[in-house]
Amino acid sequence: MEFIDPNVVDLSRFQFALTALYHFMFVPLTLGLTFMLAAMETVYVVTGRQIYKDMAQFWGKLFGINFAIGVATGITMEFEFGTNWSMYSHFFGDMFGTPLAIEGLMAFFMESTFVGLMFFGWDRLSKQAHLAITYLVALGSNLSALWILIANAGMNMPEGAHFDPETMRMQFESFVNLVFNPDAQAKFVHTSVAGYVSAAMFVMGISAFYLLRGQHRQFAARSFRMAALFGIISTVAVITLGDVLGRLDYEKQPTKIAAIEGLWHTSKPPFEPWILAALPDDAKQENHFEVGVPLVLTPLITHTFDQPITGMHELEDAAGPRIRSGIEAVSALRRYGVTHSDVDLALFTQHEQDMGYGLLAARHAPNQDVTNIPENQIDAVVKATQPDILPNVFVTFWSFRFMVFLSLWFFALFAISAYVSLKRRLEHNKLLLKLCMWSIPLPILATEFGWITAEAGRQPWTVFGWLPTFLSASSHGVSYMVFSLIGFVLLYSVFIAAELYLMFKFARLGPEHDSMEPHAQHDAPKPSAFDMHPTAS
Amino acid sequence: MTKLLRLAGLAVVLVVSLLFAVFVGDQGPWYFAWVIGTVMIILISGAGAIMLDAQSNLSSDEEI
Numbered sequence: 001m002e003f004i005d006p007n008v009v010d011l012s013r014f015q016f017a018l019t020a021l022y023h024f025m026f027v028p029l030t031l032g033l034t035f036m037l038a039a040m041e042t043v044y045v046v047t048g049r050q051i052y053k054d055m056a057q058f059w060g061k062l063f064g065i066n067f068a069i070g071v072a073t074g075i076t077m078e079f080e081f082g083t084n085w086s087m088y089s090h091f092f093g094d095m096f097g098t099p100l101a102i103e104g105l106m107a108f109f110m111e112s113t114f115v116g117l118m119f120f121g122w123d124r125l126s127k128q129a130h131l132a133i134t135y136l137v138a139l140g141s142n143l144s145a146l147w148i149l150i151a152n153a154g155m156n157m158p159e160g161a162h163f164d165p166e167t168m169r170m171q172f173e174s175f176v177n178l179v180f181n182p183d184a185q186a187k188f189v190h191t192s193v194a195g196y197v198s199a200a201m202f203v204m205g206i207s208a209f210y211l212l213r214g215q216h217r218q219f220a221a222r223s224f225r226m227a228a229l230f231g232i233i234s235t236v237a238v239i240t241l242g243d244v245l246g247r248l249d250y251e252k253q254p255t256k257i258a259a260i261e262g263l264w265h266t267s268k269p270p271f272e273p274w275i276l277a278a279l280p281d282d283a284k285q286e287n288h289f290e291v292g293v294p295l296v297l298t299p300l301i302t303h304t305f306d307q308p309i310t311g312m313h314e315l316e317d318a319a320g321p322r323i324r325s326g327i328e329a330v331s332a333l334r335r336y337g338v339t340h341s342d343v344d345l346a347l348f349t350q351h352e353q354d355m356g357y358g359l360l361a362a363r364h365a366p367n368q369d370v371t372n373i374p375e376n377q378i379d380a381v382v383k384a385t386q387p388d389i390l391p392n393v394f395v396t397f398w399s400f401r402f403m404v405f406l407s408l409w410f411f412a413l414f415a416i417s418a419y420v421s422l423k424r425r426l427e428h429n430k431l432l433l434k435l436c437m438w439s440i441p442l443p444i445l446a447t448e449f450g451w452i453t454a455e456a457g458r459q460p461w462t463v464f465g466w467l468p469t470f471l472s473a474s475s476h477g478v479s480y481m482v483f484s485l486i487g488f489v490l491l492y493s494v495f496i497a498a499e500l501y502l503m504f505k506f507a508r509l510g511p512e513h514d515s516m517e518p519h520a521q522h523d524a525p526k527p528s529a530f531d532m533h534p535t536a537s
Numbered sequence: 538m539t540k541l542l543r544l545a546g547l548a549v550v551l552v553v554s555l556l557f558a559v560f561v562g563d564q565g566p567w568y569f570a571w572v573i574g575t576v577m578i579i580l581i582s583g584a585g586a587i588m589l590d591a592q593s594n595l596s597s598d599e600e601i
């Protein structure tokens with residue numbers, strides 16, 4: 001493998017994290033709002049009441065702003081794999097490229113085509129046909145997320161692939177295993193319903209704003225009620241799938257789950273506490289203080305009362321023999337590349353499952369090449385590599401906790417809001433309405449923390465157990481990386497500013513067509529590119 | 538004739554749904570749960586709105 005400057009690796013990671021986090025400020029609303037629009041339009045088609053069409057059109061306009069600006073941020077990421085992660089693309093391209101291509105071809109085209117029909121088809125299509133289009137947009141946007149999450153699950157829990165010593169890359173084995181990877185399923189549902197939660201909070205918060213101002217009351221009450229019910233069920237779903245993901249991590253990514261739980265030593269079931277707050281110290285490999293709830297951790301993670309969860313120190317110890325075996329695997333593979341002898345191939349096959357650990361050791365080998373390690377240095381290299389198997393515990397631990405604490409807040413807020421709305425006491429509860437309004441950005445924040453948990457927790461690997469991150473980048477110069485990073489920051493900040501400006505502007509203006517409150521119509525804004533259906537209704 | 542076609546269409550949807558339920562329900566239980574769950578979320582939130590219509594006199598200024 002080529003020598004890659006560690007600074008370039010760090011910059012590539014930073015750039016990817018930044019573009020992914022920017023991108024995911026837009027995605028959740030797209031995933032969720034489309035299904036909320038479908039729900040509103042369904043009620044319109046079933047009841048024939050104009051107000052539901054007004055709702056679908058107004059929230060559709062806000063969806064349009066988010067979609068138009070957000071879509072561009074995703075496209076750059078797909079290219080980043082090739083430009084900044086060329087070693088990864090070589091190694092895992094077969095597996096990763098397939099779902100990415102399907103995402104581009106099937107879901108993305110489907111979504112974009114139908115989005116046009118959805119915006120401009122109100123007067124041209126029958127009610128039923130338009131409703132079908134809205135459902136197709138919702139399906140399309142969620143299916144595009146599906147393929148990305150299948151690809152991401154492949155990196156976290158590689159299924160349906162094997163390493164080929166001839167081509168030196170992971171080769172496709174089974175499409176069915178790739179698609180039905182349990183991690184892909186759980187990730188998809190968790191992320192999709194996280195989008196539902198985000199959209200529900202968005203609609204509920206803006207509706208609360210109108211109710212506080214006494215504007216568009218009937219419109220806002222219906223939007224609020226639908227969003228509160230949409231949100232409470234989605235929050236239950238996101239928590240359920242979060243539990244499934246934790247259980248999968250326990251089975252397949254023990255380092256991630258140990259870091260998530262700040263567990264330096266193997267747990268003692270059933271009394272082990274679930275740590276609510278702690279200060280993990282990665283350098284000293286300990287927690288400085290801990291506040292926990294006794295008895296919770298074992299059933300929470302293992303769904304039993306007697307199975308232990310392996311701690312990080314024990315995982316480091318267990319990695320020692322795998323690193324040693326991995327060094328054998330990489331050395332045999334190197335020799336096989338030159339000799340093509342059956343002996344080397346047999347030796348490689350014997351140690352193949354540990355190859356990734358051998359590659360991980362390369363960081364401590366002369367010229368990042370394990371075949372250069374002198375025999376008497378192997379123990380030292382193994383020892384130096386052992387702590388490398390752990391992710392950054394502080395980041396993983398806290399990003400997970402922020403996500404979970406926020407989900408509890410969402411549960412409480414949606415439950416109370418749904419109850420108060422069903423009792424028709426919304427306007428008596430100004431504080432609740434204000435809380436709903438201020439909570440609009442929180443599900444997006446939880447989503448960002450979710451991605452940090454998933455991605456930071458997978459380190460030091462890009463492909464878990466197979467390919468270390470520091471060997472995955474491209475061999476650029478530092479200045480190239482800094483230049484492109486600055487470009488992304490500037491460009492994406494402009495996108496965010498534009499999104500916020502337009503969202504605030506159009507949300508403040510309120511629905512253009514409010515059949516229940518014609519006297520409260522806002523002064524029509526000057527026609528703009530985002531006026532998707534100026535004459536509808 | 539239209540009725541017959543509609544019936545045939547619904548029958549096809551039924552068969553496809555059954556096949557989907559059997560195959561995906563077996564291979565990908567969470568995918569299946571997502572489909573069912575999303576439909577349920579849409580129906581419940583829609584029902585909530587219709588309930589509000591039934592609860593209120595649309596044009597009045599009463600509490601919402």
Ligand code: HEM
Pocket residue numbers: 156186187188190191193194195197198238239241242243245246249256403404406407410443444446447448449450451453454455
């Ligand atoms: C009790 C509640 C929750 C639990 C137990 C939970 C659990 C998890 C876990 C374990 C992961 C890492 C998965 C991996 O190994 O890759 C994750 C990722 C994620 N979470 Fe959560 N989560 C919860 C709530 C939420 C909420 C409320 C949101 C957003 C509204 C959210 C959004 C995400 C996202 C976007 C990811 C990254 C994608 C993925 O890996 O699925 N989560 N969550």
